[in-house]
Amino acid sequence: DTGVSQNPRHKITKRGQNVTFRCDPISEHNRLYWYRQTLGQGPEFLTYFQNEAQLEKSRLLSDRFSAERPKGSFSTLEIQRTEQGDSAMYLCASSLVGAVYNEQFFGPGTRLTVL
């Protein structure tokens, strides 16, 4: 399977714990995006990378959130001191700059539940 993969698919944690999610993009894609989707809503942009550089962060991304893409391949999203409001689906997508409309390909998502 050469699509975007995300791990874990599901994560249940207690409030106050730290969690880390991983996204592996399509191998030749240089852009990688993180989105968050709460129940009944469309996804919302969190941050994106071109290669290893983080180009933009949404104001939704509080200080408790950090994302990295150290070698320009996979990316991690860490949430520190989780809160119940962090419960959501975290989606990753990747694209190739210069491809037709920079079409984004989505991963299956990581569903986070904070108890």
Added chain:
Amino acid sequence: KNEVEQSPQNLTAQEGEFITINCSYSVGISALHWLQQHPGGGIVSLFMLSSGKKKHGRLIATINIQEKHSSLHITASHPRDSAVYICAVPIRNTDKLIFGTGTRLQVFP
């Protein structure tokens, strides 16, 4: 007012019916995406279009750039089409996407 609005929010149909989902947007765009999300969360890209019409199997997407409106049609709907359908547009001069809230479609046999 949301920059991307979809209607209806929920749609129920009998197998075989013709389905239309609408998307209106208020920002200038280069292209519009139609996405499908099944229970369990994964998103699949159905179409990306900047003008006219595209067809893939029983799915047809149209866009009117002047009117800032797009429609997704499903012909001969089937229970396996049951999903949430989301339209999304890139913010001008970037490719960050703004998403609609989705249309939840249920097709009954």
